[in-house]
């Protein structure tokens with residue numbers, strides 16, 4: 001059989017098969033990518049390193065006689081779930097699926113994103129999901145690829161983000177080739193990530209795969225959301241489909257996030273309405289424009305303070321009730337409601353580790369504390385991302401906060417009488433005035449050292465905002481201590497901010513920003529992110545992925561030439577031990593040599609500007625970079641900043 005005939009035969013096979021359910025939607029797209037060489041036409045590779053798996057015998061049968069592969073069916077399942085992208089670093093353990101995505105699926109839904117590191121692939125999916133509100137998939141190579149993926153999966157877990165992680169494996173020992181196929185196989189690959197995924201499975205048949213993939217999607221997307229993991233047997237991907245007629249892709253059910261108990265929400269409404277100074281703390285509440293509008297409606301109805309911890313874009317930054325940078329207000333509250341706050345204790349207590357580790361409550365004695373969210377519905381034992389147990393919680397309502405808002409608002413409105421309304425108005429006015437004072441102070445603080453070199457972080461942020469504020473912008477990353485955009489930018493849409501890493505694992509910012517930019521691209525938004533130099537150094541090759549896939553993004557490096565957060569800790573340690581701080585640059589600064597990030601960027605095919613040391617050079621550099629971004633390219637601007 002000639003190659004072309006075989007291709008047609010094979011690619012039409014599934015079209016003709018009588019799959020029920022969603023398979024009917026998944027008509028294989030015409031293969032537009034060039035087909036890889038068949039094994040027969042390949043030249044034998046010279047013996048490689050001892051771990052490479054090499055065939056030492058000719059294939060028993062001519063492989064071109066195979067007309068279907070399990071991978072084709074797996075692609076149909078992914079199409080039925082409308083999965084847009086599959087990020088990966090290529091590998092033999094999923095060569096069957098990889099080939100099927102290209103030649104059966106036409107490299108569309110999912111489209112492959114080539115990533116130089118599995119951590120990049122997962123973080124891209126994390127950033128994407130927080131803009132697009134749905135998961136994309138990543139796949140990694142056996143145990144080694146999964147080992148690289150783990151920290152990013154942990155970040156996504158802590159950040160409550162759905163990511164569909166898949167990994168290749170060869171289950172049957174008698175089928176594994178010598179070398180890599182043994183050292184990269186495991187009997188239970190999911191074991192390494194089971195503490196920070198919501199669910200995992202290793203399907204042993206194609207029908208099992210279909211059911212588990214649809215279940216994985218549903219489980220990941222049902223709040224509290226989290227990553228899931230599927231281990232895919234290589235044989236299952238590569239072998240012909242034996243029983244096409246019996247295969248079925250299950251329908252993805254509509255799923256409803258859990259609303260908190262009506263009685264408990266009514267009780268909360270009563271507490272809020274009766275309170276003198278209620279405070280609402282929000283972290284990962286808002287996913288949709290309606291959710292944002294509901295948050296505003298609740299706060300305005302009560303004229304109460306909102307503290308946004310910034311895990312998502314929960315509340316407009318310029319709203320008069322936004323008191324996020326007035327944390328002292330917790331001490332005045334008689335009712336505190338924490339919504340989707342993963343680590344409550346950290347929000348309600350002041351902590352210092354500089355001399356000895358000490359803490360004290362920030363809330364006043366007798367304050368009623370209520371939680372609303374999914375924290376108690378999803379936690380595991382080993383990793384301690386849930387934080388210290390918070391004493392004095394009066395009522396813990398298990399349920400999705402965004403979903404619970406409409407009912408809570410309704411109950412609050414029912415209870416408010418005219419006398420209360422006027423008291424609320426007075427309260428709101430006071431809060432607005434205090435907020436204006438905070439903003440004026442921030443504006444004045446921002447001018448300190450305005451013309452200094454290295455450039456102040458406040459000036460850097462102001463210059464960037466001046467360039468983007470009239471665009472449909474989306475800020476998708478900042479360094480840990482960079483609060484100027486939250487204080488001074490006009491953030492009012494869900495995509496004006498998408499939160500941080502979740503697990504504070506460094507190496508998140510660049511690839512997650514690229515993933516978010518990918519999601520923003522089809523909406524025509526201008527994506528901008530700031531990232532630390534230390535963060536960048538973990539995953540610089542993510543820039544190549546952005547260039548290769550033409551993902552427009554303005555990435556500004558806040559280059560303080562140090563792992564500065566750790567610098568401060570080390571200096572505090574040396575001071576505490578009375579040994580002076582002269583030695584504390586070792587292991588902390590990123591100098592000698594200084595990294596030329598713009599040149600690094602250009603090396604990866606990305607527009608590069610900098611290093612910028614004179615603040616007056618910033619605006620022209622940003623303009624040039626933005627011109628590149630608007631032409632559809634990523635651009636990097638290296639800004640040498642002071643440490644603040």
Ligand SMILES: Cc1ncc(C[n+]2csc(CCOP(=O)(O)OP(=O)(O)O)c2C)c(N)n1
Nearest residue numbers: 479504505506532533534535562563564565
């Ligand atoms: C994977 C990982 N390694 C190390 C750390 C410890 N750490 C916390 S902040 C930080 C410095 C990050 O440097 P940079 O991105 O330049 O930000 P800066 O502190 O300079 O503002 C490091 C190394 C971490 N959080 N995660």
Ligand SMILES: [Mg+2]
Nearest residue numbers: 532533534562
């Ligand atoms: Mg730094």
